[in-house]
Amino acid sequence: VLRFGDVEDLRGLAIRFASSFIFTSAGQNWFTLDSVHIHYNWTHEATFNATDVYAPSTHSYHCQHVSSLQKYDTLLVPSSITDNSANWHITFTDFQIQSFNVLSNKFGSASDCATFFTPAILMGLITSLILLLVLAYALHMVVHLKHIDTYEEHKTTVYFPRSTETAECTGATSSGTTSSAATAATEKNSL
Numbered sequence: 001v002l003r004f005g006d007v008e009d010l011r012g013l014a015i016r017f018a019s020s021f022i023f024t025s026a027g028q029n030w031f032t033l034d035s036v037h038i039h040y041n042w043t044h045e046a047t048f049n050a051t052d053v054y055a056p057s058t059h060s061y062h063c064q065h066v067s068s069l070q071k072y073d074t075l076l077v078p079s080s081i082t083d084n085s086a087n088w089h090i091t092f093t094d095f096q097i098q099s100f101n102v103l104s105n106k107f108g109s110a111s112d113c114a115t116f117f118t119p120a121i122l123m124g125l126i127t128s129l130i131l132l133l134v135l136a137y138a139l140h141m142v143v144h145l146k147h148i149d150t151y152e153e154h155k156t157t158v159y160f161p162r163s164t165e166t167a168e169c170t171g172a173t174s175s176g177t178t179s180s181a182a183t184a185a186t187e188k189n190s191l
Contacts, residue, residue, distance in 0.1 A: 014039040015090075019099040021057060029057040031099040036076055038088060046085040048076040053097075055111035060098035063113035067091035073113075 016037040022030050033053035038046040048068055053075055055061035068076040068090045078085030098107050 012039070012042050017097065019097075021100060022054075030054055031057050033061070033097060033099075035079065036090065038090070046083060046088045047079040048085060048090060049079050051075055051077060052113070055098075057100045059109050059111045060096050060107040061113070062096045062110035065091060065093060066095040
């Protein structure tokens with residue numbers, strides 16, 4: 001039970017937590033927080049049902065925000081529309097509770113409500129997966145590259161016939177057999 005002194009016109013504010021010891025699962029006993037009751041000015045004002053607030057009986061339950069507001073994960077739901085629960089909004093910051101097996105007035109190890117896969121972690125994992133796929137594809141392409149020298153092994157011989165215009169530029173005449181024999185010899189040497 002939490003009690004708050006007089007603040008402005010408050011004569012008394014008490015918040016009561018109702019929890020229960022529940023089922024045995026996987027060889028371990030669990031407790032659950034069933035409801036939160038608000039007593040204001042010594043009368044019962046509002047009741048909120050707690051959802052998803054549970055932990056092993058030897059551990060405590062911890063959550064950064066336990067609230068009835070929509071901006072947080074709604075863990076406290078008004079019990080009915082007819083009571084005054086709709087007029088109240090409750091938010092506990094850095095909430096920790098342990099119902100059973102409390103030793104030397106200290107909480108046991110905490111069972112936290114935060115999930116491991118936050119959106120930031122999921123985006124990091126997806127980005128890493130994409131980068132790994134690109135790296136694997138690049139390595140696959142590098143392994144299957146063909147060696148360039150294999151195409152250069154079979155070089156073909158290129159033959160450029162001498163035209164008459166080139167012969168005139170060098171000063172050879174077409175009137176004798178010696179010039180045609182000399183031309184053939186030069187072409188043979190150029191190969």
